[in-house]
Amino acid sequence: AQSVTQPDIHITVSEGASLELRCNYSYGATPYLFWYVQSPGQGLQLLLKYFSGDTLVQGIKGFEAEFKRSQSSFNLRKPSVHWSDAAEYFCAVGARSGYSTLTFGKGTMLLVSP
Amino acid sequence: GAVVSQHPSRVICKSGTSVKIECRSLDFQATTMFWYRQFPKQSLMLMATSNEGSKATYEQGVEKDKFLINHASLTLSTLTVTSAHPEDSSFYICSARGRGAGEETQYFGPGTRLLVL
Numbered sequence: 001a002q003s004v005t006q007p008d009i010h011i012t013v014s015e016g017a018s019l020e021l022r023c024n025y026s027y028g029a030t031p032y033l034f035w036y037v038q039s040p041g042q043g044l045q046l047l048l049k050y051f052s053g054d055t056l057v058q059g060i061k062g063f064e065a066e067f068k069r070s071q072s073s074f075n076l077r078k079p080s081v082h083w084s085d086a087a088e089y090f091c092a093v094g095a096r097s098g099y100s101t102l103t104f105g106k107g108t109m110l111l112v113s114p
Numbered sequence: 115g116a117v118v119s120q121h122p123s124r125v126i127c128k129s130g131t132s133v134k135i136e137c138r139s140l141d142f143q144a145t146t147m148f149w150y151r152q153f154p155k156q157s158l159m160l161m162a163t164s165n166e167g168s169k170a171t172y173e174q175g176v177e178k179d180k181f182l183i184n185h186a187s188l189t190l191s192t193l194t195v196t197s198a199h200p201e202d203s204s205f206y207i208c209s210a211r212g213r214g215a216g217e218e219t220q221y222f223g224p225g226t227r228l229l230v231l
Contacts, residue, residue, distance in 0.1 A: 051218065
């Protein structure tokens with residue numbers, strides 16, 4: 001069974017500092033990989049996704065993520081965090097065979113300090 | 115592109131009544147829609163998957179007679195919480211994927227906050 005681990009429940013970053021949110025997955029093959037962001041009381045917005053090809057993926061709002069097969073990781077990064085980035089971030093994986101469901105991590109809450 | 119809407123955004127109802135939540139894909143054909151439930155400060159819990167024109171597939175532990183799902187068209191799915199009780203109070207989120215939006219990617223609605231008194 002596939003699983004997703006986001007080891008950090010919450011992270012505090014100073015505005016303007018760099019950010020890295022960790023995501024590790026367990027799956028028999030390379031899955032589809034996603035990062036979503038959720039603001040309080042809102043739905044989830046897709047930040048970026050990895051299906052194949054270049055392992056460094058660019059997303060919206062200045063975010064990027066790097067797929068590392070050897071580490072089963074898909075960490076999310078941003079070089080300079082803005083106060084508006086404060087939100088909950090979810091990593092998710094989906095199987096490549098057929099139209100499968102997504103497995104989500106438990107999420108990482110990002111707090112941005114002034 | 116790939117916009118999903120939900121209505122209503124929040125609803126308060128009395129215990130024992132039924133509540134219907136709508137999920138619409140606005141700019142693509144949603145061949146598959148998903149319904150999730152999210153408890154405070156927790157991740158999403160998949161309730162069911164519905165394909166257009168077919169019966170929904172419910173996850174283990176989700177009562178199909180209590181959470182009625184209908185996916186009658188390629189742009190609309192509804193979740194009806196029947197005989198709602200206070201323990202059904204939660205944040206319900208739908209997602210959709212399909213033609214014209216990248217069939218492997220789920221796009222999420224803004225969610226519906228349900229409070230049962």
